[in-house]
Amino acid sequence: MTAKPTHLATYVGLLHRSEQTLAESFVTVGQGHQVEADVYHTCQSLAKLSLAHLEKLTPVVARYGEQRHGDDVEEPDRLHADGVAEVRSGAVGLLRDLQDLYLLATLVDTTWTVVYQAAQGARDSELMEISQQCMGETTKQLKWLQTRMKISAPQALLVAS
């Protein structure tokens, strides 16, 4: 690595924060909807995937530095999404919370994509490998959310009181 790529460092920072937010939000949604047993257990295990991604990022952060506020880059901060702090109630509430998780996971997913692209440009094979692994697992999170929303939607929108 010859020059320190500042914007990539900013995005590594964004990745770090959005994975952290996603993990916390999975935990919050799971615990808040504990009575939906599958939601509870799956959210706990999907939260662990995001926490594992954070660990994988550690050596990368060490190499690039984690620049949360790039000197001349403000956009990633605006991109940062707040997590789910508390859950909504009822069947429609569950659906909305799953949608929120989906949005957060999408941010993580596209951020990994951006980082993976930059890693290729930077010929950083370590980051390329980490990105590919983590993108696959983010897809797993997205796909479960999509499946669960598809199952819930008709009952929540048509029948639930």
Add this chain to the structure above:
Amino acid sequence: MLPKPMHPAGHCMLEADTAMDRIADIWGQRTPHDRGTVWPARVDSHLTDGIPEAEVDRWVVSACLLCSNGCGCEIAVKDGRMVGIRGRATDVINHGRLGPKGLYGSTPFASSADRLTRPLVRDGGQLVPASWESAMGRVVEVSQRLLREKGPLSHGFYTSGQLFAEEYYTLAVIGKAGIGTPHMDGNTRLCTATAAASMKESFGCDGQPGSYTDIDSCDAIFLFGHNMPETQTVLWMRVLDRLAGNQPPAIVCVDPRRTKVAEAAAASGGVHLAPHPGTNLALMNGLTRELIVNGWHDQDWVSQHTLGFDDLAAAVEPYTPEHVGQICGIDPADLRAAAAIFGTSERVLSTVLQGFYQSHQATAASVAVNNLHLLRGMLGRPGAGILQMNGQPTAQNNRECGADGDLPGFRNWDNEKHVQELARLWNVDPLVIPHWAPPTHAMQMMRYAEQGSIGFLWISATNPAVSMPDSARVRRILGGEQCFVVVSDLFLTETARLADVVLPAAGWGEKTGTFTNVSRTVHLSDKAVEPPGEARSDLDIFLLYAERMGFTNKDGAPLISWRTPEEAFRAWQECSRGRPVDYTGLSYDKLRGPTGIAWPCNAEAPEGTDRLYTEPVFPTDVDQCESYGQDLTTGASVTREEYLALNPAGRAFLKGAPYQPPHEQVSTEYPLLYSTGRTVYHFHTRTKTARARSLQDAAPDAWVELSGTDAAELGIAEGDLVAVESPRGRIEVRARIGRVRPGAVFAPFHYGYWDFEAAGPDGGQARDANELTMTVWDPVSKQPYFKTAACRVTKLRDGTGPAPAPTTTASAPPDGSDLPPTSGGQPTSSEILTPTPVYPNDPAAGTDAPAPTGTVAGSVE
């Protein structure tokens, strides 16, 4: 109806015992057979009240309904009553044998004084007798009102593993094309959903690869969480007879209890692996890794006929024997030894049951069994087979006919072409048939009923108030005002007591229909006697509902065009045409022949099919498969596009997943692992078996099994009354110091409250094992986990005698104990026939089996 006698012409009785106590001697006389020879025939029979055989008026063709084995039998009828049962010597499944439940438990229920004989409706909080007109009127009134006000998703149907194919199919059409609800499931979700899910994941479609004849020629049998000696006694007789012959197979047992299988493993030079409850997948990953690192897999076969080898190899790589030993609490050398048996035997048969299906990571662990066979190309030839077992006699039909939520004929809900086929067959708009998401599973239906978004729940032939996890919650849901509950059953079960309308149903022998066992073998069960009082078959009940609801097709004609079981069977045959589960070559007449017949049975295979995948072409083509698959850790659906990209084209899937610890870990508060299961003498919630005196006396009350180590630490002795508690609930039962591994606790799940004299759960004296179990299920099969809860056990008071647990089976006390052996069954008859009849499609047919030389085991004084 069949004339008597049933012994094939020219056959004679070799050896007879006419006073066998089959409570004491569960598996009866040995008829040893050598590898590759036909299993000899032995005809078991029992007539109640000492009625001599000469006084039987007639024998009616049927198959046994008290486990999933599917033994061909005949019902003895005298003076319009069912008075006994006899195995059919010519049936491919049992070669004449029957087990204790079938012998003693098949007929007494029918004449039990407490049968439901009239409909009941709830008035002023009480269930009171009513006419059919008024009871069905109430059902239809609520059903129509909810359809009007809330639409089809307000309806749920929860059935069984004990109805007939004709009944499931009729209900499937009512639910999917009449009402249009995805909320249909059976208690098959509790017993067999993982079997189906594992086959869909591995082979693209449900359908048992193997056959019972694989037992006759295999070199090794792996039983994964399968206590066959208690759950399928007749299948175990076949194994015992191999073990007693020349060239016996090695037995490998995976079970945390020292069952009879574990004893056979020790005696046969095999291995007993007793993993901590909840760690099956780690063990399976270890076995898989051993196959690969030792090069025991068939690389050519794998590359030609499977997809996913590299991913699987990567997934199992971390699971060294030492690592697995730590997770599972087993000796790494034992894991290596078991893998070597699998890896080097020429013909391996694997069987899988609730120890895997009802435990943590159920589908992933069961798929791993399929993987072992695929890695070695170990299927499709005699002795090389897989039996993903069922827990119930007609569970297979619920899966096939679609009353469990799947689309009928193993069709894929996510394949528009499959939905169109059904829409054409039923002449309805495809939009009526719910296919926007996977079908709703039983636990989710209960949740909707809890919330009231399902406001109409019809439960047929099952007892969720006792059999579902977290009983207190289930009782609350069914007893609440938010959901109208209809129950059809033989008796006023714990569930029926909570219903708004109770409909009296006809049982086995009181109606005609077909059902299919684990090995795809279809039997006809003819009506032998009239049902009591006003009881009606479930088919007639569903037909009455459909008629009163006025369900029609696109042309305005009645949606259900059939009136009789045989017409319903023909409708189902048409639905199965061209699918892997092809019934079109069968007929009622053909099924009245000498034996049950295994599907596919069609023009290409008019006599049926003993085993699938004799050519390694799997039903994974995109428009043939039943499912595009799911993520094994989350259950997320694979889309059609993703599936197409894999281009499976007849190849099977190798799928792996990492081990994850169970959802509920032991703690200082709840330091033991709780697991539930069966005993040989009872079936389900004892609706039939407790009404058979020989069976009820053999296992009259609930108990809990502890290891000697844990019992000593807790100051508990044999027979002491103990409290078993989990975060969900508490039971008070007597302790058997038994054969579970230290740290584990086992409770039988059969015992509810209908015949319980004590106060019951509301009075603080519960005994239903499910008071303690968790509401949690497998992400893929959605089968609830009954075998992974944490608990604590405390002594309440000294016992007055031994626990009411049988001593003849896995609930036996440790070796050297002087507890009296369980016995006391009424006399039964058992006759060995020679020569052995000829069995169609038996790969050993034509071999000259040596004359049986077995001695009578455990004979009666």
